[in-house]
Amino acid sequence: MRAALPILTVIAVIGVLWYAAVPPMNIRVSLDLAERMGESVTPEGVAERRALSIAQLLISNPDRIGETFRLERPRLPTPGQVLTELWATTGAMALEGRGFSKRSLIYHGWITLRSTLAGFALGLALGLAGAVAITYARVAEKSLMPWAIISQTIPIVALAPMIVVLSSQIGVEGRGLPKAIISAYLCYFPILVGMVKGLNAPTDQQLDLLKTWSASGLQSFWKLRLPASMPYLFASLKVGIAAALVGTIVGELPTGAISGLGARILIGDQFGTPLAIWAALLAAAILAGALVTGLDAMQRTVLRRRGEGA
């Protein structure tokens, strides 16, 4: 409980600040809308209102403040509105038995999750292979490592549309593969770096001990290096899965995808439905939280079995 109280306090403060920010953010939109509906607002006319500050508008239209929390297309929705929208596009639809219809965020979340996991698996394989190569061959370390670092300083989003174009020209159907490549690109690096550290974690003494037992290279890999790298592996997996999710969403944003959480954000932007954007963002946040928490639970189990405690 000692840990929960500060976190809950901070979350509560953020919530209060958020609600407090809603009227100033939305008052202009709300007044414009009310005037178009034929209601009287002070002052009248968009141009007159533009000359006034937001504080003046709020003071001269106190009865309009309530309206700012209920707009259909707000500049800043309230947390409650976002949660309602999220429920309407997930839980409520699932209850009606349309959980996997194309309007439901469960469907889009599933598409995003699938590419994220595919990219994560690809990145994991790449990162592990690279780490093993670097651990056993000095030439690999010298020639690969600088490029691995440089690859991470390149903004992948610039490459994202090209990856989509290339894979469609080569004849790959659908957007699953390009998205997976983009997320693999983002997530292999933390895994590579973590595993290089992990595979080199055994001390010289431990390696020598295995040598006195005349263990082969393969045996010392499976019985010493790999188990010793587990804590490092899980730490970098958690960073990697978050990066993989970012990669998938970035892969969905600029490339005209039609399904996936990133595509929902894009479509919400094009059709001017901010609530849809915020709901998709929240869904992405929940997905990220679930993935990281899942890996965390796996880490605890594995480490406890190895007798290292939580």
Added chain:
Amino acid sequence: MSWLAVILIVWPLAWVLNIVLVRSAFGGSRAVALAVPLIFGATLLLLWEGLVRHFNVMPVILPAPSAVWSTFLAMRETLWGDFVQTVVKGALSGYAIGCLAAFVAAILIDRSSFLTRGLLPIGNFVAALPIVGIAPILVSWFGFDWHSKAAVVVVMVFFPMLVNCVQGLRETEPMQRDLMRTYAASYWQGMAKLRLPAALPFIFNGLKISTTLALIGAVVAEYFGSPTRGMGFRISTGVGSLSIDLVWAEIMVAALAGTCLYGVVAWIEARLCFWHPSHRK
């Protein structure tokens, strides 16, 4: 001689050369540390060039590196304009504001251990979220010009930077802080002479992570609306109009910008954190 033959001969030769270089007596020298990745990169470029030429890949699918380079030279002015719009105005201003704000916030938060315990887990969580998605919202709030790009960058770099700064400020040991107290050091003296220097490796870690995030944020934000210049704008319209060589030239600029930015931060770090084990010779 066909291009395929060139590849098949040069590739293994470069491979063997690298192995020889690393195993030679100069294996640990700086020159080898620089030459080996360069040879590796040059081989990859040659592989790309050769495969494109050998299989006659159409330039609208994948242009050869030489074609990209000539486009880069021909379009220098456009590329420079895009670079200024996206990197200098959007990414760098947002990077500076975001990192500075996170640094100041970290120092303020650090004074209360209650706030630290509350904000650190939340900051860690938010740093793992796909914040890029907020780009369309910020573009609609701040308009199409570079201000909205800078805003996206600020939001993206803030949390990783905050978490690193807060963690860095907790890096000193009670013993060291007690020593400062016995010297009758004030809060700010202790900060400037003990805790900030101890936090530098963490701060630079945050700064380095943020360089890449800044460029990603600035480019993605341009996909949601921008004036008719900027790297993200050029890339998305270039893909549409099949001027793929221009897109690759733009990618080259982005890669160079990202690498240089990272390099500058890493260079400053090596100068300021010379005492840290990871930088000792």
